[in-house]
Amino acid sequence: xxxxxxxxxxxxxxxxxxxxxxxxxxxxxxxxxxxxxxxxxxxxxxxxxxxxxxxxxxxxxxxxxxxxxxxxxxxxxxxxxxxxxxxxxxxxxxxxxxxxxxxxxxxxxxxxxxxxxxxxxxxxxxxxxxxxxxxxxxxxxxxxxxxxxxxxxxxxxxxxxxxxxxxxxxxxxxxxxxxxxxxxxxxxxxxxxxxxxxxxxxxxxxxxxxxxxxxxxxxxxxxxxxxxxxxxxxxxxxxxxxxxxxxxxxxxxxxxxxxxxxxxxxxxxxxxxxxxxxxxxxxxxxxxxxxxxxxxxxxxxxxxxxxxxxxxxxxxxxxxxxxxxxxxxxxxxxxxxxxxxxxxxxxxxxxxxxxxxxxxxxxxxxxxxxxxxxxxxxxxxxxxxxxxxxxxxxxxxxxxxxxxxxxxxxxxxxxxxxxxxxxxxxxxxxxxxxxxxxxxxxxxxxxxxxxxxxxxxxxxxxxxxxxxxxxxxxxxxxxxxxxxxxxxxxxxxxxxxxxxxxxxxxxxxxxxxxxxxxxxxxxxxxxxxxxxxxxxxxxxxxxxxxxxxxxxxxxxxxxxxxxxxxxxxxxxxxxxxxxxxxxxxxxxxxxxxxxxxxxxxxxxxxxxxxxxxxxxxxxxxxxxxxxxxxxxxxxxxxxxxxxxxxxxxxxxxxxxxxxxxxxxxxxxxxxxxxxxxxxxxxxxxxxxxxxxxxxxxxxxxxxxxxxxxxxxxxxxxxxxxxxxxxxxxxxxxxxxxxxxx
Numbered sequence: 001x002x003x004x005x006x007x008x009x010x011x012x013x014x015x016x017x018x019x020x021x022x023x024x025x026x027x028x029x030x031x032x033x034x035x036x037x038x039x040x041x042x043x044x045x046x047x048x049x050x051x052x053x054x055x056x057x058x059x060x061x062x063x064x065x066x067x068x069x070x071x072x073x074x075x076x077x078x079x080x081x082x083x084x085x086x087x088x089x090x091x092x093x094x095x096x097x098x099x100x101x102x103x104x105x106x107x108x109x110x111x112x113x114x115x116x117x118x119x120x121x122x123x124x125x126x127x128x129x130x131x132x133x134x135x136x137x138x139x140x141x142x143x144x145x146x147x148x149x150x151x152x153x154x155x156x157x158x159x160x161x162x163x164x165x166x167x168x169x170x171x172x173x174x175x176x177x178x179x180x181x182x183x184x185x186x187x188x189x190x191x192x193x194x195x196x197x198x199x200x201x202x203x204x205x206x207x208x209x210x211x212x213x214x215x216x217x218x219x220x221x222x223x224x225x226x227x228x229x230x231x232x233x234x235x236x237x238x239x240x241x242x243x244x245x246x247x248x249x250x251x252x253x254x255x256x257x258x259x260x261x262x263x264x265x266x267x268x269x270x271x272x273x274x275x276x277x278x279x280x281x282x283x284x285x286x287x288x289x290x291x292x293x294x295x296x297x298x299x300x301x302x303x304x305x306x307x308x309x310x311x312x313x314x315x316x317x318x319x320x321x322x323x324x325x326x327x328x329x330x331x332x333x334x335x336x337x338x339x340x341x342x343x344x345x346x347x348x349x350x351x352x353x354x355x356x357x358x359x360x361x362x363x364x365x366x367x368x369x370x371x372x373x374x375x376x377x378x379x380x381x382x383x384x385x386x387x388x389x390x391x392x393x394x395x396x397x398x399x400x401x402x403x404x405x406x407x408x409x410x411x412x413x414x415x416x417x418x419x420x421x422x423x424x425x426x427x428x429x430x431x432x433x434x435x436x437x438x439x440x441x442x443x444x445x446x447x448x449x450x451x452x453x454x455x456x457x458x459x460x461x462x463x464x465x466x467x468x469x470x471x472x473x474x475x476x477x478x479x480x481x482x483x484x485x486x487x488x489x490x491x492x493x494x495x496x497x498x499x500x501x502x503x504x505x506x507x508x509x510x511x512x513x514x515x516x517x518x519x520x521x522x523x524x525x526x527x528x529x530x531x532x533x534x535x536x537x538x539x540x541x542x543x544x545x546x547x548x549x550x551x552x553x554x555x556x557x558x559x560x561x562x563x564x565x566x567x568x569x570x571x572x573x574x575x576x577x578x579x580x581x582x583x584x585x586x587x588x589x590x591x592x593x594x595x596x597x598x599x600x601x602x603x604x605x606x607x608x609x610x611x612x613x614x615x616x617x618x619x620x621x622x623x624x625x626x627x628x629x630x631x632x633x634x635x636x637x638x639x640x641x642x643x644x645x646x647x648x649x650x651x652x653x654x655x656x657x658x659x660x661x662x663x664x665x666x667x668x669x670x671x672x673x674x675x676x677x678x679x680x681x682x683x684x685x686x687x688x689x690x691x692x693x694x695x696x697x698x699x700x701x702x703x704x705x706x707x708x709x710x711x712x713x714x715x716x717x718x719x720x721x722x723x724x725x726x727x728x729x730x731x732x733x734x735x736x737x738x739x740x741x
Contacts, residue, residue, distance in 0.1 A: 111565060118420065170192040391412045421739055421741060444468055480503075550588075581624075620663055650702070679717075
């Protein structure tokens with residue numbers, strides 16, 4: 001009896017297993033997601049993917065063009081829709097779509113240069129620059145793709161080696177042919193697919209010159225079909241055709257050229273699409289990368305997909321799954337991989353000299369490092385561009401059995417880096433500043449620096465900076481300045497002088513580490529007065545404004561951890577300097593030399609998302625029997641050292657106002673952001689001055705206030721300031737456009 005029961009149970013179990021096996025063997029149809037190009041408008045794809053995941057739609061194939069290739073490529077290696085949302089919002093897109101260097105890994109001097117010049121370009125002399133061909137070389141985009149694709153940066157078969165088979169499209173402008181990427185290096189494929197002609201430099205791959213794939217196939221449903229898709233779900237983000245009145249700027253014209261050409265194959269590909277979603281992107285363009293635009297575009301993608309919710313659920317039956325089906329795991333989350341340390345099996349160096357390889361090995365102690373992460377890789381590539389003067393640099397990880405092989409690859413060397421900046425204000429009117437950096441091909445990297453400023457304050461500057469293995473960068477520079485300045489006392493002009501100043505400085509110790517700089521050196525100044533117009537208030541007028549040589553010993557420390565050089569919302573900055581001024585290396589005018597101690601410290605505290613409070617403490621103290629007026633304390637304006645080196649800002653004072661030898665002040669600024677680029681600044685200041693430090697709080701207090709409006713343009717801030725102080729007893733108005741220099 002027991003044996004009979006056992007046989008019956010075994011038979012039933014076998015039948016169930018057989019039925020289950022037949023059920024499991026029943027194949028479902030393959031589903032492809034097709035994502036069109038569209039620049040920033042392609043952020044809407046993320047919203048659509050969120051809803052598809054919510055509905056439980058399996059994804060077996062992904063194809064895309066331009067921005068669709070970026071979203072699709074990352075999706076295929078493990079970024080689900082929520083991870084893509086986080087990645088899109090976390091980027092500083094104004095940096096990503098530029099060729100600026102990462103401020104986090106730059107010296108303060110390099111950071112200042114980015115907020116001085118509106119135009120920067122690198123030149124390669126002697127051979128053709130193979131990275132040219134667009135306003136933007138795209139090095140930051142390429143580095144971002146390398147960073148996001150860790151583990152998938154080597155040459156791969158996109159159908160076999162990626163979690164989800166993937167393909168994207170580029171256009172070869174040599175023969176106007178379509179290039180479909182089914183293999184290769186994923187970051188390079190994505191970079192090629194989104195190379196908008198004229199905006200981004202093309203990608204050169206062998207004999208091919210690759211630009212945006214939208215020119216040939218902006219919606220590659222046919223490729224998905226060729227890859228075996230049974231069901232195609234497609235998303236497009238193109239808006240209605242632009243009219244003549246809509247084409248008013250460079251980017252709108254470039255976008256229109258691309259959109260017109262993007263119509264190739266679109267109708268045929270839509271005809272083979274099972275579910276097509278056209279996201280409404282009205283009001284946004286290819287360059288709409290602001291935080292507000294990204295938020296809206298992602299939301300519109302979700303809204304468009306929700307309008308098709310019933311169709312999406314009905315599609316599950318055609319796929320061969322029921323309404324309750326959920327993929328066991330769409331794909332693993334990727335962001336944590338970006339922060340993981342990878343075990344290094346070997347370092348390989350490409351396209352660089354043995355001296356350069358040795359420099360990098362020693363600077364980053366690579367012979368001792370058996371692991372690497374994305375942050376170290378970025379530091380290495382930044383060093384290659386800033387210290388070793390390469391136009392492009394790449395650090396990629398190739399998976400091996402016991403870890404990763406790190407390939408560090410260099411592009412072309414920079415020969416000359418050109419900069420240009422311009423500004424206008426109601427005090428100096430128009431001024432222009434141009435600069436050039438010249439790297440020298442020497443065993444120890446050396447770069448020259450030449451700067452010319454034209455305007456009321458003319459200046460010529462030249463310098464040499466050495467880049468040895470250590471963080472210190474010994475520097476020597478010479479500059480000539482032609483200054484035409486008016487100095488006021490109590491709001492009345494005290495003297496006007498036109499003078500030439502020759503200056504040379506040797507900094508054997510110039511230590512840089514991220515946001516911090518420490519300098520120790522010796523400086524020589526020679527001042528020659530060309531014209532003097534002095535008032536009766538000036539004491540010993542002929543003696544104190546006399547031609548002379550000065551020698552000074554100097555030490556200065558500076559830190560700037562603010563998140564924005566112009567309109568910071570968090571972080572702090574600090575600068576302190578000590579100098580001992582002489583005319584013969586020991587004494588000044590036969591007396592003890594003049595000691596000069598100055599410092600300023602500012603912090604930023606943000607309340608909510610738009611209001612920032614910025615308290616600042618600053619001052620300058622001069623000690624000695626002789627204090628040449630040219631080195632005396634000056635306050636006024638909004639910046640430190642704008643007209644002359646020792647100038648300190650003071651709210652409500654528009655001109656350069658002379659104050660006594662001991663000066664200290666506090667400032668409180670409120671910064672309110674309106675929209676994305678509009679700022680209202682409200683500033684109050686209080687200061688104390690005296691001839692002797694012990695009397696500084698026995699004197700009357702200087703008070704001032706000002707209100708300013710600024711609009712942050714691509715040429716620098718455009719603003720207007722209105723202020724008043726009890727020192728000048730008169731209002732002042734100041735209008736300026738451009739970065740301060």
